[in-house]
Amino acid sequence: MNSIIQDDLFRYEGLRSKNLMVKISYFFFTPGFRFTYYFRKAQLANNSVSRLFWRICHRSCMLNTGIQIPVCTRIGKGFRISHWGTIVINGETVIGKNFNIAQGVLIGYSDGRNKGVPHIGDNVIINANAVVVGGVKIGNNVLVAPNAFVNFDVPDDSIVIGNPGRIITRNSSPTAKYLVYTVE
Structure with missing residues (x-):
């Protein structure tokens, strides 16, 4: 293997x-x-x-x-699909290591002010039915809550909740207790 x-x-x-x-x-x-x-x-x-x-x-x-992730998508090591179901990721998206994704998530392209596709850092969890669109940067150690809509940059060590999304910053990683068996 x-x-x-x-x-x-x-x-x-x-x-x-x-x-x-x-x-x-x-x-x-x-x-x-x-x-x-x-x-x-x-x-x-x-x-x-x-x-x-x-x-x-x-x-x-x-x-x-129902998982649509093109072969050209760049995803770092330690990729985990927590719950399978309809998942769509644009092929130009760049994702770091230790990435968790759940069912119903859309990570995609958007036109307009934030034209482009997301760049997602390390140790990120995107929960059920969340949407991340546009040329945004999601930092390291970010937790995107279920049903959140993200079309803006998110700093490291943050939680995003709601639609429209709202950032809650932390002094430490909000994903540390949810990411088990991380790879270096």
Whole structure:
């Protein structure tokens, strides 16, 4: 198993993720991890035949799970889909390591004042049904609450709640107690 895929699985089970039965169990019974596996394999494919094979697997999994994350999306190691369901991320989005995402999330492009796609830092959690749009920067250690609408920059160590979104700043990481098994 490639090291980045192992780092993604580590986010679910910690050191137990090295166990073969855990790997098999997560692949077959956790749709979010299975999607991540195909996503990473399609990104890492180094020849046209394997690239085609893994992209077909990725597309099939995309259609079965409702998770739409293009292969060109840059997501750091330690990617965890906490609850699978309709998830849409624009392919030009850049996301750091130790990223948690839940069902119903949209991370996308927007025109207007904040034209572009989001850049998301490390140790970020985006909860159910949240929307992050536009050329905004989400800092490190940010927690986006369920149903929040974010179309503005968010500083490090913050929580975003509500629609329209409102920032609550903290002196320490609000994600520290929710991100288990982080990777370095």
